[in-house]
Amino acid sequence: MKDFMFVFRNDPAVMAGMSPGELQTSMQKWMDWIGGIAAHGKLVDRGNQLANEGNVVRPAKVVTDGPYIETKESIGGFIMVRAESLDEATEMAKGCPILFAGGNVEVRPIIRM
Template identity: 90%
Template sequence: MPGMSPEALQNSMQKWMDWIGGIAAQGKLVDRGNRLANEGNVVRPSQVVTDGPYIETKESVGGFIMVRAGSLDEATEMAKGCPILFAGGNVEVRPIIRM
């Protein structure tokens, strides 16, 4: 996070660790996930491969975690504590479809 002081960076990291730790303490953390890199490739129909995705897009996925929840509503409640919300970001909550 460019421009953040060491203290602000430590404070931000502590908020993330507290949020994820709280979910883990409830036994509901499946995978703490990770941040995603900015670079990559996009595969399109007809096997066309381009570089990207690009941060200039309106929205991008910056990372993920997986939680165990009894319902979409329960997972959504957990997401309400995500620190990214206090930095202007948003959280997308989706169920996993197991085949």
């Protein structure tokens, strides 16, 4: 078994435009999806949602505000899963609720050193 990280990217404006009921429905879909992965013993880390604000450190220790929400896509969060292969992990990602809200899931193998 190998570990994989699912990185969730979306347009922050989509969530900002949701009603409280839509947000609650969306959260339940996320809980069900992650719960299903956990029920199969494939969840390594529930991860976290990421805040929109932050800083970016560049070469020469230059610090700027960012990431910039003005972009159409930002990283919204992550989880870690366990699968036999990249193909299996990718199949798990296909059920992610973010796909139904115009977002995407980046599936990346984790290299343990």
